[in-house]
Amino acid sequence: MSHAAEAALPVGVLGGTFNPVHYGHLRSALELVERLGLEQLRLMPCAVPPHRELPNCSAEHRCAMVKLAVAGEPRLHCDARELHRAGKSFTIDSLVELRAELGEQRSLCLVMGCDALLDITGWHRWGELLDWAHIVVIARPGWELPAAGEVAAWLSSRCVAEASALRLRPAGGILVEELRPLQISSTEIRQMLAAGHSPRYLLPDPVLGYIHRHNLYQ
Numbered sequence: 134m135s136h137a138a139e140a141a142l143p144v145g146v147l148g149g150t151f152n153p154v155h156y157g158h159l160r161s162a163l164e165l166v167e168r169l170g171l172e173q174l175r176l177m178p179c180a181v182p183p184h185r186e187l188p189n190c191s192a193e194h195r196c197a198m199v200k201l202a203v204a205g206e207p208r209l210h211c212d213a214r215e216l217h218r219a220g221k222s223f224t225i226d227s228l229v230e231l232r233a234e235l236g237e238q239r240s241l242c243l244v245m246g247c248d249a250l251l252d253i254t255g256w257h258r259w260g261e262l263l264d265w266a267h268i269v270v271i272a273r274p275g276w277e278l279p280a281a282g283e284v285a286a287w288l289s290s291r292c293v294a295e296a297s298a299l300r301l302r303p304a305g306g307i308l309v310e311e312l313r314p315l316q317i318s319s320t321e322i323r324q325m326l327a328a329g330h331s332p333r334y335l336l337p338d339p340v341l342g343y344i345h346r347h348n349l350y351q
Contacts, residue, residue: 141239141300142170142171142172142300143169143170143171143172143239143240143241143242143267143299143300144171144172144173144174144175144231144235144239144240144241144242145165145166145169145171145173145174145175145241145242145243145244145269146174146175146177146212146227146228146231146241146242146243146244146266147162147165147174147175147176147177147244147245148177148178148179148215148222148224148227148243148245149176149177149178149179150178150179150182150185150188150195150319151176151178151195151196151199151319152188152190152195152319153190153195153198153319153322153323153336153340153344153350154176154195154198154199154202154319154336155317155318155319155322155332155335155336155340156315156317156335156336156337157316157317157318158176158202159202159203159209159337160312160313160315161271161313161315162174162176162209163206163208163209164312164313165244165269165271165310166208168296168310168312169242169269169296169299169310170296170297170300171208171242172208173207173208173210174208174209174210174244175209175210175211175212176199176202176203176209176211176212177211177212177213177214177215177227178192178195178196178199178211178213178215178216179192179215179222180215180216180218180222181215181220181221181222182221182222183221183222183223183256183257184252184255184256189350190349190350192215192216193216194343194347194349196211196213196216198340198343198344199211201337201339201340201343202336202337202339202340204339212227214227214230215227221257223256223257223258224243224256224257224262225256225257225258225261225262225265228241228243228262228265228266229265231265231266232265232266232303232304237303238303239303240267240300240301240302240303240304241265241266241267241303241304242266242267242268242269242299243262243266243267243268243269244268244269244271245268245269245270245271246270247270247271247272247273247276247309250268250270250278250284251279251284253284253287254283260287263291263304263305263306263307264304264305265304266304267299267304267305267306267308268306268307268308269299269307269308269309269310270307270308270309270310271310271311271312272309272310272311273311274311274314276309276311278292278307278309288307291305291306291307292306292307292308292309293306293307293308295308296308296310317335317336321335322335322336322350323350326349326350327350327351
């Protein structure tokens with residue numbers, strides 16, 4: 134592949150608290166890179182979540198764990214931009230920044246879970262998201278897009294059937310993808326650690342080592 138062709142590959146961004154990051158996040162991220170033909174997928178730790186309580190674990194610790202988790206996989210990257218902005222971490226602000234960095238023509242894909250999409254009307258400036266990026270919805274088996282209501286109207290005529298369609302324009306499309314389900318949750322890992330049990334093999338060893346060194350979730 135030529136350097137010019139490589140430069141045109143889409144970039145994806147996956148936000149979350151990553152409290153802590155685990156193999157469910159990482160396996161889905163890697164599958165998305167290959168399924169969507171991304172140059173890279175950026176895992177973007179949310180510093181101050183707008184829609185949930187602030188995690189007990191600091192954004193700096195959560196970001197450091199993501200960096201450890203993706204080390205050695207060049208197609209995954211930790212994007213720490215939300216740690217450097219004051220106030221709540223609004224996704225639209227990050228997309229505007231990313232668009233400025235990537236240029237007007239580069240395909241940018243915002244990845245979110247199906248539950249997040251159903252609650253999208255509570256997001257800050259949610260109606261502008263598709264002006265700046267595509268949306269890739271990670272669906273559970275059997276999940277379908279809403280058929281009626283405000284979200285359904287917003288989605289109408291935006292859906293694409295193939296990942297290749299997302300490469301043809303910089304933003305504005307919606308793709309639903311089902312990935313390998315790994316039943317791992319950050320909540321469960323925190324509960325295991327608090328109870329003195331080992332979550333080894335649910336998350337990378339360097340992340341677990343970091344948790345123990347800094348006495349997180351104990």
